Amino acid sequence: MSRPGFVLEVDDRTPPLIVHEGLGFRLESFPLGTRVVYPPESIPTVPDVEEAIRDALLHPHDCEPLPELLRPGMRLTIAFDDLSLPLPTMRAPDIRGRIIEQVLTMAAEAGVDDVQLIAANALHRRMTAAELKHIVGERVFRSFYPQGQLYNFDAEDRDNLAHLGTTDKGEDVEISKRAAESDLLVYVNVNLVAMDGGHKSVGIGLASYTSLRHHHNAKTMVQSRSFMDHKHSEMHHSAWRMGRLIKEHVKVFQIETTLDNNVFPKPYDFLMKREWEWSVKDQASMLAMRRGLAVAPAKLRHKMFHDLRGAYGLTGVNAGEVEAVHERTLEKVHQQHLVEVQGQSDVLVMGVPYLGPYNVGSSMNPILATCMGLGYYFNSYRGQPVVRKGGAVILYHPLNEGFNQLHHPSYVDFYEEVLAESTDPAVVGAKYEQQFAEDPWYIHLYRTSHAYHGVHPFYMWYWAAHAMDHVDEVIWVGADRRVASRLGFRAASTLADALEMASGTVGTSPSITYLHNPPHLLADVR
Amino acid sequence: MSFLKETADDVRLVARGWRWGRRAQVPRSAEQWVPPARSTVFRTDWSRRRPAMAAREVAQKAGLEPLFRSQVRTRVEGLDVLERTSGPVIFVANHASHLDTPLILLSLPDAWRRRTAVAAAADYFFDTWWRAVGSSLLFNTFPIDRRGGAMAATPGEVLADGWSLVIYPEGTRSTDGWVGRFRMGAAFLAKEYGVPIVPVAHRGTFAAMPRGQGWPAPGRRQLTIRFGEPLVAGPDENVRDFAGRVKDAVAVLLDEDGTTWWEARRRAAAGSTPDATGPKVAQWRRVWEQTESPRADAPARRLHAWRS
Numbered sequence: 052m053s054r055p056g057f058v059l060e061v062d063d064r065t066p067p068l069i070v071h072e073g074l075g076f077r078l079e080s081f082p083l084g085t086r087v088v089y090p091p092e093s094i095p096t097v098p099d100v101e102e103a104i105r106d107a108l109l110h111p112h113d114c115e116p117l118p119e120l121l122r123p124g125m126r127l128t129i130a131f132d133d134l135s136l137p138l139p140t141m142r143a144p145d146i147r148g149r150i151i152e153q154v155l156t157m158a159a160e161a162g163v164d165d166v167q168l169i170a171a172n173a174l175h176r177r178m179t180a181a182e183l184k185h186i187v188g189e190r191v192f193r194s195f196y197p198q199g200q201l202y203n204f205d206a207e208d209r210d211n212l213a214h215l216g217t218t219d220k221g222e223d224v225e226i227s228k229r230a231a232e233s234d235l236l237v238y239v240n241v242n243l244v245a246m247d248g249g250h251k252s253v254g255i256g257l258a259s260y261t262s263l264r265h266h267h268n269a270k271t272m273v274q275s276r277s278f279m280d281h282k283h284s285e286m287h288h289s290a291w292r293m294g295r296l297i298k299e300h301v302k303v304f305q306i307e308t309t310l311d312n313n314v315f316p317k318p319y320d321f322l323m324k325r326e327w328e329w330s331v332k333d334q335a336s337m338l339a340m341r342r343g344l345a346v347a348p349a350k351l352r353h354k355m356f357h358d359l360r361g362a363y364g365l366t367g368v369n370a371g372e373v374e375a376v377h378e379r380t381l382e383k384v385h386q387q388h389l390v391e392v393q394g395q396s397d398v399l400v401m402g403v404p405y406l407g408p409y410n411v412g413s414s415m416n417p418i419l420a421t422c423m424g425l426g427y428y429f430n431s432y433r434g435q436p437v438v439r440k441g442g443a444v445i446l447y448h449p450l451n452e453g454f455n456q457l458h459h460p461s462y463v464d465f466y467e468e469v470l471a472e473s474t475d476p477a478v479v480g481a482k483y484e485q486q487f488a489e490d491p492w493y494i495h496l497y498r499t500s501h502a503y504h505g506v507h508p509f510y511m512w513y514w515a516a517h518a519m520d521h522v523d524e525v526i527w528v529g530a531d532r533r534v535a536s537r538l539g540f541r542a543a544s545t546l547a548d549a550l551e552m553a554s555g556t557v558g559t560s561p562s563i564t565y566l567h568n569p570p571h572l573l574a575d576v577r
Numbered sequence: 578m579s580f581l582k583e584t585a586d587d588v589r590l591v592a593r594g595w596r597w598g599r600r601a602q603v604p605r606s607a608e609q610w611v612p613p614a615r616s617t618v619f620r621t622d623w624s625r626r627r628p629a630m631a632a633r634e635v636a637q638k639a640g641l642e643p644l645f646r647s648q649v650r651t652r653v654e655g656l657d658v659l660e661r662t663s664g665p666v667i668f669v670a671n672h673a674s675h676l677d678t679p680l681i682l683l684s685l686p687d688a689w690r691r692r693t694a695v696a697a698a699a700d701y702f703f704d705t706w707w708r709a710v711g712s713s714l715l716f717n718t719f720p721i722d723r724r725g726g727a728m729a730a731t732p733g734e735v736l737a738d739g740w741s742l743v744i745y746p747e748g749t750r751s752t753d754g755w756v757g758r759f760r761m762g763a764a765f766l767a768k769e770y771g772v773p774i775v776p777v778a779h780r781g782t783f784a785a786m787p788r789g790q791g792w793p794a795p796g797r798r799q800l801t802i803r804f805g806e807p808l809v810a811g812p813d814e815n816v817r818d819f820a821g822r823v824k825d826a827v828a829v830l831l832d833e834d835g836t837t838w839w840e841a842r843r844r845a846a847a848g849s850t851p852d853a854t855g856p857k858v859a860q861w862r863r864v865w866e867q868t869e870s871p872r873a874d875a876p877a878r879r880l881h882a883w884r885s
Contacts, residue, residue, distance in 0.1 A: 066594035
């Protein structure tokens with residue numbers, strides 16, 4: 052029986068609590084009265100994964116069963132989420148591969164010849180062959196990759212993009228030509244958190260910069276409250292408008308999956324337990340890991356964390372018409388992540404872990420850390436932000452991992468040149484976004500190497516726009532001071548110092564809330 | 578060096594945070610989310626066999642008793658009732674402290690003590706193997722489930738084997754030293770197996786070592802214990818009435834312990850025995866009254882007349 056999430060109030064019986072900070076974690080003794088939001092424990096998984104997938108394909112929502120949509124001579128395209136989901140990467144076999152295998156089995160039975168598989172990576176970096184193989188599985192990889200029918204989406208390949216028109220708000224819809232011209236587009240998603248899926252899958256995953264710029268900008272993101280709640284997110288409204296337009300051009304068969312909260316495999320599972328319930332073994336594992344990390348060189352620490360594979364279980368799989376499917380998916384996601392929190396607080400504390408969507412196998416550079424803390428974690432709310440308007444956010448991350456030149460070349464220039472001038476998302480967007488988006492060298496690296504698109508660091512900064520607009524003070528505990536100051540924030544060495552620094556904004560005895568994730572949670576703030 | 582220092586700091590932090598050597602605590606706001614303890618079944622038959630009995634004899638006589646006597650003073654009354662009874666019986670006592678069990682066991686005559694087992698909460702004393710082994714070896718405890726559920730050895734089996742039992746019908750230690758609600762398990766067992774109940778009342782254990790304290794307070798506090806006349810359930814008496822009678826007997830004994838036998842008898846006859854559950858006053862006053870150790874009739878200190 053899994054227990055729901057709950058809000059702990061720190062008292063004299065509370066042991067120190069785990070706070071993630073990059074490639075490590077610390078034990079923090081929070082002030083008495085601090086609220087700590089714990090995510091629900093893993094909800095029950097489906098008993099038979101293969102059977103659940105089969106059932107979803109044969110009994111889709113608001114749509115004909117998949118075999119009825121397949122016929123000889125048709126053009127079938129299967130698109131799937133890239134390696135930014137789930138986090139950490141799922142232990143093999145990946146759920147997307149298992150679904151794609153069943154879709155292909157049905158396609159083979161129906162005599163479909165023209166099949167292509169596209170990784171919906173939008174402006175993310177191209178995945179390596181090994182990464183593609185991990186997602187789709189060896190069988191699919193061997194059958195399609197050598198023939199060039201399994202590939203990464205290229206948002207800068209002008210010849211292979213199709214402009215489908217504009218929405219009633221004048222937003223361009225430009226997606227993969229192959230996908231747009233298919234008789235059937237099957238999209239296989241992993242709905243790790245509430246912001247994923249729905250019309251965001253095709254409408255964003257297979258879209259080009261021309262299309263993305265309409266919702267990936269500071270103005271839209273400030274109005275997305277939060278982007279974890281698609282009904283109150285301007286970004287999602289835009290994606291929904293685009294999705295409905297896409298629906299007029301191509302039949303989309305959406306397959307969405309939901310996962311449990313089993314993020315950390317053994318022996319790191321103590322990171323998912325409630326601290327006061329740690330057994331002696333958990334305490335010993337934690338001590339061993341902490342001391343190990345203290346002596347390990349940075350490279351080894353990086354390897355230790357990035358080699359973790361999530362032992363996720365499948366909690367649900369739904370297929371059919373995009374919106375009908377997404378509604379059911381969200382139900383499951385909410386069941387797994389939602390925690391009721393009563394009222395806002397003056398200070399919000401969050402630990403930024405080693406991994407975000409854009410540094411799989413890479414480094415968590417300062418811009419990604421900001422995006423993770425002020426973007427994803429800050430926005431993990433429904434209703435109203437966990438911290439009040441004008442409050443303070445305290446984040447934990449050393450901000451010392453540097454930049455990965457292979458994956459994040461444009462980030463370096465963004466950090467060195469753009470942030471040096473301004474840290475206001477709207478200002479930097481208006482002045483520099485176009486230049487970075489159209490830079491031929493970044494486009495070349497995006498298309499031929501494994502670099503994120505030139506405009507990507509701007510998007511990271513936009514994710515954080517709502518938080519920057521909402522709070523008055525952002526303090527990083529344990530961070531490199533110079534880096535924090537370049538980002539427009541301040542650094543403190545301890546939580547006590549951070550609270551002292553924030554006292555000018557929130558007073559000397561502020562109410563504090565700590566979001567105890569990962570595993571993922573979504574605070575339902577009443 | 579800094580690595581060693583940080584390691585020591587980490588270990589110290591964990592040792593303090595997770596209360597090494599003490600029972601773990603759950604934050605108050607998380608208490609409602611504690612999963613029900615799984616009732617692990619630890620067998621305790623071995624602890625009632627000869628080798629364990631021998632080991633227990635040594636542990637109690639050579640370890641527990643000297644230690645106990647060095648920390649508290651005791652006054653035992655009413656043991657003569659045991660001379661008129663042949664076992665097994667059920668000793669039913671009020672429960673205010675972890676000192677209650679050693680107090681009762683060490684007050685019993687050796688022959689009785691060796692054949693007495695103590696019913697202990699399965700979720701508290703039997704939650705880990707070492708606690709289970711330790712408590713059953715030292716105190717001859719066997720698990721009973723406070724929440725209801727299957728157990729390895731039922732109290733009935735232990736009784737049927739000819740062992741006397743110590744049962745605290747309150748089910749838990751008192752939070753303020755006064756007697757709580759009596760459950761009916763002990764009365765039920767006595768009626769079911771046809772054994773008498775010996776009411777036992779003791780005072781001073783709460784003052785010496787209340788809940789939450791791990792060692793008796795300094796100064797060799799006084800404890801008093803009094804055994805009452807055995808009670809037998811009448812043929813037509815139901816368990817509820819019998820349990821009430823047992824509770825009244827404990828209350829009279831407590832009264833007697835604080836005053837005199839004669840006064841307590843007269844009050845009992847008049848139906849004005851003081852309520853063992855304590856006065857209906859502010860909680861602090863209830864606790865305050867109980868924090869005072871009972872006075873023994875014997876002088877507190879040895880006379881030093883012969884000291885040179």
